[in-house]
Amino acid sequence: MNKFLIVGLGNIGPEYALTRHNAGFMALDRMAAQYSFDFSMTRLAYTAKWQHKGKQLFFVKPTTYMNLSGRAVLYYLKQENIQVENLLVVTDDKDLPFGKLRLKPKGSPGGHNGLRNIDEVLNTQEYARLRVGIGNNFSKGRQVDFVLGQFPEDELIQLPDYLDRVGDAILAFCTMGIQFAMNNYNQ
Template sequence: MNILQKKEKFLIIGLGNPGNLYKKTRHNLGFMILDQISKKYFFSFSKKKLGLISSFMYGDKLLFFLKPSTYMNYSGVAVKYWMTKEKIILKNILVISDDIYLDFGSFRLRGQGGSGGHNGLKNIEKEIETSNYARLRFGIKKNNFFSKKTDSYVLENWKNEEIDYLLLKLDIGIKIIFSFIKNGLQKTMNMFNRH
């Protein structure tokens, strides 16, 4: 047996839409956090089937990072494909998404739940046939959000004055992700959800 096949595997999925048009939008929060991880750990993404993917060893664990290229509404197609291809069990996947109902900069880690109207989460649930997967939601709600339509708000670019605060918060998100990998879901929820 190949030594890599013996390693515990994780699939970390950042949700977003491909292409420069969407790169700086609020809805691409998942892509942004994976890009920050790639800078921190000096790895790059390769164009593969249904997405941009990267992998590296973290201690005794083999991590896969996926940015689906299927557009948000079909994210689940890419998630299902890579889970199946790499034989990654359900408890070792983590989906990162934006959340319009959480205050800007706040995180919530959950082991299951509904989509909250998020089309990416909705499609993942449909494709893998369960809502019992870990998801890390990042709040993008601002005071003026409810005066706008959801679609137009999430597809707006981040404002310049939001970027520094956003990057600071993304660093916390990275700590949550690696705690999930190292310590598991429950312990990580206990550590971070109260903040």
């Protein structure tokens, strides 16, 4: 049975719950609600396991805070004996408009501190990442306030459908492969 490690990036704590920077956490929480699996607190993360179409999916929401996400990723790759080719990191992206997805088989962190830390800890950029567009409607010098800010009401209304598409892209990656998922979910 193929095993996959799906890592949603975010920050723990109620003050971050609905912030743009927690798009990765929100996507995994939405999948858990849809498919009836539960997260539990384990070492360095909230984790959940779920089988889908003959695949074992291991979900991780690091509790190390965004900038130290690599520790949890490396730990669970080793703990679950999962190859880096079967790692998918789900993260927010301010360079994509809200509602857009971008799945890539590898790449640079693009200014994202969570991805930068994963790159450093794994010593590679050769892992898949699914970027969830949050837009960039902020003035100069206000990026931190924007990404740590809550979604406005009009985007909150669209968020469930958007997160469902993220979940569909994750499942396509695990069951049909990255090329199929990129062809069907990149916009």
